[in-house]
Amino acid sequence: MSDLSRLSFNSQTAKNWPLPELIEAAARSGLGGVGLWREPVQRTGIERVAHLVRAAGLEVTSLCRGGFFTAPDAAARRDRIDDNRRAIEEAALLGAQTLVLVCGGLPPGSRDLAGARGMVADAIAELAPFAGEHGVVLAIEPMHPMYCSDRGVISSLRQARLLAERFPAGQVGVLVDAYHVWWDPELAAELALLGPRIAGFQVCDWVTPLPTGVLTGRGMVGEGAIDLRALRREVERSGYRGLTEVEIFSTRLWERSGSEVLAEACRQYLAHVV
Known part of the structure; x- marks a missing residue:
């Protein structure tokens, strides 16, 4: 198999795979990193996961997720900010x-979109x-506009930038998720403006017709429909030198074994991204 050292595998892509097995398989396959989610890390034990990742020689390219800052009252917003402080400490x-x-x-x-963005x-x-003190970058993830009402009121790369x-830049950057930004007619220009803030x-793909x-x-x-190789080139042309992380939310994939999903992700990455 060709070089996979610039590939990271997000644990949500095989969400039922125990983290110790996922980390070991990623290292054995020659990957450069893993992306992690807070809930499975907490179930496994954060100290144990930190040790396993270091022993495997892998980067943790992302911890997901913080955010969800919008809430109907001040007390709930305070609780969410406090939870994000804990998430920053976990990431560190x-x-x-x-x-x-x-x-x-x-x-x-609420219908107050401007207020939600405020x-x-x-919160950021x-x-x-606090993030800067812990050496962690808060990565704003602009989400596809169809998620604006329930998940992400930041809907474009320009808004996020x-x-x-x-x-x-050492405190706040932007996460470029192909699923959410591939449609943007200003994509290349915004990536160039982002530069080191990426x-x-x-990566994953956009399939049509959209599933239920x-x-x-x-x-x-x-x-699917995304030219992932062209997008990767644009991201790197803008100065990004980090790993490419495969993160796929798919009930079809979650029904399969983690090792099968990882092997397919590696093959498809080599065929369609590098």
């Missing part, structure tokens, strides 16, 4: 380069110095 302990921010949608019953900006402003630029690069469960119906790399 794991050696994660970034904490991914799924910023949150409209609070229940909550996101205020409070958390950014303008928000990130309010803070030092804090991570994730849009969130969990993403495609394996290479089976």
